[in-house]
C-alpha cells in the first residue's frame with residue numbers, strides 16, 4: 001500500500017451557486033423588491049462583519065454564462081455554521097427569488113508533499129493563515145472540482161510518496177510563477193462531495209486563469225492524473241454592481 005499524504009484542514013467551505021428567477025423578480029412590486037434587497041444587504045453586512053472578525057470569510061461573484069447567476073463562497077469554522085447560514089439565507093425573501101443550481105462542500109486543505117520537517121505546523125502563523133484565509137478582494141473568480149485519476153496504469157493512489165512528491169514539486173513550481181497574479185485555494189472534498197478537491201482561483205486579470213490552467217495541463221500531475229468537472233468563472237459583486245444587477 002502507498003503512503004497516504006498527511007493533510008492539514010482549516011475552515012469548511014460552501015460554494016453556493018444560484019440562478020435569479022428574473023420572471024418572479026420583474027413581476028414583484030417595488031416594495032417586495034425593496035424588502036428582498038434590504039434582507040440581502042443585511043446578510044452581506046453580517047458576512048462582512050464575520051470576515052472582519054476573522055471568524056470566517058465570504059465573497060460573492062456574478063457568474064458569466066448559463067451555469068449560474070451567482071456564486072456565494074463561504075468559509076466557516078464548522079459544518080454546522082455553514083449549514084446554519086445556508087438555511088438562514090434560504091429563509092430570506094431575496095432567496096425566494098433565486099434557485100440553487102449547484103453547490104460544493106469541502107474544507108481548506110494543505111498537504112505535506114512539500115512541507116518542511118519539524119515543528120507543529122499549526123503553531124506556524126503562515127500555515128494557519130493559509131488554512132483560515134480571508135478570501136481575496138479580487139475582480140474575478142474561477143471554480144472547478146477535480147479528481148486525481150485512478151484507472152489502469154494511471155492511478156495516482158498507487159504511486160509512491162516520492163513519485164507524488166516529485167510531481168507536486170513541479171506543480172508548485174509552475175504555480176509559483178503566477179504569484180501576485182493568481183491566488184489559489186484548494187479545498188479537499190473526499191467524503192464530502194462528488195469530486196476529490198475544489199479549486200478556487202482569484203485574479204484581477206481573468207486571462208491569468210486560462211494561462212495558468214493551460215500551462216498546468218502540460219505538467220504531468222495534471223496531464224496524466226487530472227480529471228475536471230465544470231468550470232465556473234465570474235466577476236466580483238460590489239455594492240454598485242449588485243444595484244445594477246438587481247435593477248429591472
Ligand code: VOV
Pocket residue numbers: 005109110111112113114146148168171172174175176178179182183184186197199201212213216217222226
Ligand atoms: C497559483 C497557483 C498554484 C500554486 C502556487 C499551487 C501550489 C500547490 C502546492 C505547493 C501544493 C502542495 C502542497 C499543498 O499546498 O497542499 C498544491 C496542491 C494542490 N494543487 Fe496547486 N497550486 C496552484 C494552482 C493550482 C491549480 C490551478 C490547480 C488545479 C489543477 C489544474 O491542472 O487545473 C491545483 C490543484 C491542486 C490540488 C488538487 C492540490 C492537492 C493535491 C494533492 O494530491 O494533495 N493547484 N498546489
